[in-house]
Amino acid sequence: MGKVVKAMPGGLVAIVGRPNVGKSTLFNRIVGGRIAIVEDKPGVTRDRLYALASWNGRGFRIIDTGGLDFGGSDAIVKSIRAQVELALEEADAVIFLVDGISGITPADEEIAGRLRRAGKPVVLAVNKLDNPNRMIAQYEFFRLGLGDPFPISAEHGLGIGDLLDAVVRRLPPEDTGEPDHDAIRVAVIGRPNVGKSSLVNRLLGEERVLVSEIPGTTRDAVDTLFEREGHSFILIDTAGLRKRGRVWEDTEKYSVLRALRAIDRSDVCLLVIDGKQGIAEQDKRVAGYAVDAGRAVAVVVNKWDLVEKDDKTAVRMTEEIRQEFAFMTWAPVVFVSAKTGQRVGRILDLVVQIAEQHAMRMPTATVNRVVEDAVQRVPPPSDKGRRLRLYYASQVGVKPPTFVFFVNDPELMHFSYIRYLENQLRSAFGFEGTPLRLLIRQRKSGARPPR
Structure with a gap:
C-alpha cells in the first residue's frame, strides 16, 4: 500500500527546456518518494505528467512538460513553444533547464527571452554538471539574463536541494482556500467539446439566484457565487484559462492541466462526458486527478438527447462507466442534456448530497x-x-x-x-x-x- 497524501496545491512549478536536457529525469528526481499518486486501483490512466511534491514542508504541484506529446510539423519548435507558453499561462514558478555540456543554443536563448519578457519567476538550472571539472560551464549561462544559474546533476541528485530552496522561495504564499463563504465549491471538468460551457451556462441561467462574482485563486478567473433553494454554491470558472493560441489545439493533454487548479480549489467535481461519443482515455485521466486530490465526484453524461435509446441504454451506459472508472464506482451518474435542460435540475441536488457525504464525520x-x-x-x-x-x-x-x-x-x-x-x-x-x-x-x- 502506498502512502496516502492529501492534495497540496501550494503552487504550480513547470520544468521547461529544449529536448534532451533532462527534464523528465529532474522531474523524477524531485518527486522521488514524495509522489502523491497513491492508490493501485484498476482503470486509472496516468502518464507521469504531473505530481504533488514537497520540499521542507512546502507542498507544490510540479509539471513535467517533457511529458507533453506535441505532434505535427516542426515538432521540436512547436514543443518548445508549447512548454514555454504552458509555464507562462499556468505556473507560479518555472525551472528553466539547460544542458551544461552543450552550452547555450539558439533554442535556449529563445526560451530565455520569452521568460524575461513575461516576468515569470524563473530558476535557471544547468544540468549534467556531475564532474567538478565541468562546474565552470555554469558561468556561460549568466548571458541568458535570468540570474544566478544553479549547477545540478539530475541523474545523480547533485545540487537538487539548493535548486528546490530557490524554487520554493519564488512561490507565492500558500493558498488558504476560497473566501470564507459557506458555499459548496463546484468545478466542472472534462475533456474538450463535451459541453462543459453549455452546462455551466444552463446552471447559471436557470437554476440560480446570482449573488456575486468573486475573484478566483486561478489567475484571470472569476468564480460565481449563487444560491438555489437555500444552498449556496461557488461555481469555479475556468473561462480565463480557456483562450489559447493555435498551438494548444494540437494536444488534448493540455486541457488536463487546465483542470488541475479547478480540481484543487473545489469540493465537488462534475466530470462531464459525451454521451454520444462515449468514454475516452482522457476522461479517465481527468477523473483520476480528481480522485487523487480527494474530491467528491459525480459523473454527468451530457448530450443524452442525441443518443438513440431503448429501455436499457442508460443501464448499459452506467455499467460501462462502472467498468471504465473502476477506481470510483462510488461516484453517482446522472444523464442530462445541457442543450435542452433535460435533468439539469438534478445536478445541484446531487452536488448538495455528495458534498454532505464528503464532509461527513462518524464517531x-x-x-x-x-x-x-x-x-x-x-x-x-x-x-x-x-x-x-x-x-x-x-x-x-x-x-x-x-x-x-x-x-x-x-x-x-x-x-x-x-x-x-x-x-x-x-x-x-x-x-x-x-x-x-x-x-x-x-x-x-x-x-x-x-x-
Whole structure:
C-alpha cells in the first residue's frame, strides 16, 4: 500500500527546456518518494505528467512538460513553444533547464527571452554538471539574463536541494482556500467539446439566484457565487484559462492541466462526458486527478438527447462507466442534456448530497463497531504464520473522509483487505460520491483507542 497524501496545491512549478536536457529525469528526481499518486486501483490512466511534491514542508504541484506529446510539423519548435507558453499561462514558478555540456543554443536563448519578457519567476538550472571539472560551464549561462544559474546533476541528485530552496522561495504564499463563504465549491471538468460551457451556462441561467462574482485563486478567473433553494454554491470558472493560441489545439493533454487548479480549489467535481461519443482515455485521466486530490465526484453524461435509446441504454451506459472508472464506482451518474435542460435540475441536488457525504464525520465508537463486525465476518489475512491484528480505527479527517487503522504490523495489511474494509464502511455509512482515505499505522506500545 502506498502512502496516502492529501492534495497540496501550494503552487504550480513547470520544468521547461529544449529536448534532451533532462527534464523528465529532474522531474523524477524531485518527486522521488514524495509522489502523491497513491492508490493501485484498476482503470486509472496516468502518464507521469504531473505530481504533488514537497520540499521542507512546502507542498507544490510540479509539471513535467517533457511529458507533453506535441505532434505535427516542426515538432521540436512547436514543443518548445508549447512548454514555454504552458509555464507562462499556468505556473507560479518555472525551472528553466539547460544542458551544461552543450552550452547555450539558439533554442535556449529563445526560451530565455520569452521568460524575461513575461516576468515569470524563473530558476535557471544547468544540468549534467556531475564532474567538478565541468562546474565552470555554469558561468556561460549568466548571458541568458535570468540570474544566478544553479549547477545540478539530475541523474545523480547533485545540487537538487539548493535548486528546490530557490524554487520554493519564488512561490507565492500558500493558498488558504476560497473566501470564507459557506458555499459548496463546484468545478466542472472534462475533456474538450463535451459541453462543459453549455452546462455551466444552463446552471447559471436557470437554476440560480446570482449573488456575486468573486475573484478566483486561478489567475484571470472569476468564480460565481449563487444560491438555489437555500444552498449556496461557488461555481469555479475556468473561462480565463480557456483562450489559447493555435498551438494548444494540437494536444488534448493540455486541457488536463487546465483542470488541475479547478480540481484543487473545489469540493465537488462534475466530470462531464459525451454521451454520444462515449468514454475516452482522457476522461479517465481527468477523473483520476480528481480522485487523487480527494474530491467528491459525480459523473454527468451530457448530450443524452442525441443518443438513440431503448429501455436499457442508460443501464448499459452506467455499467460501462462502472467498468471504465473502476477506481470510483462510488461516484453517482446522472444523464442530462445541457442543450435542452433535460435533468439539469438534478445536478445541484446531487452536488448538495455528495458534498454532505464528503464532509461527513462518524464517531470513533461507531466506526469501531463496524470494523469489529467486519473482522468477525472476514478475519484479517496472515503471512508466513503471522496474522494481522486490527486494534482500533478512527476517522481523523473529512473532505475526503479519512480513517486510520491501528494494527500490529502494517506490512501484513493486503490491499484486498483494505478494499474490503472500505466497502464495509461504505455499506454502513454511505459515503456516496466521495473517495475514502484509509491509513494503516502500527500501534505504539501502550496506546489506547480514543473514546
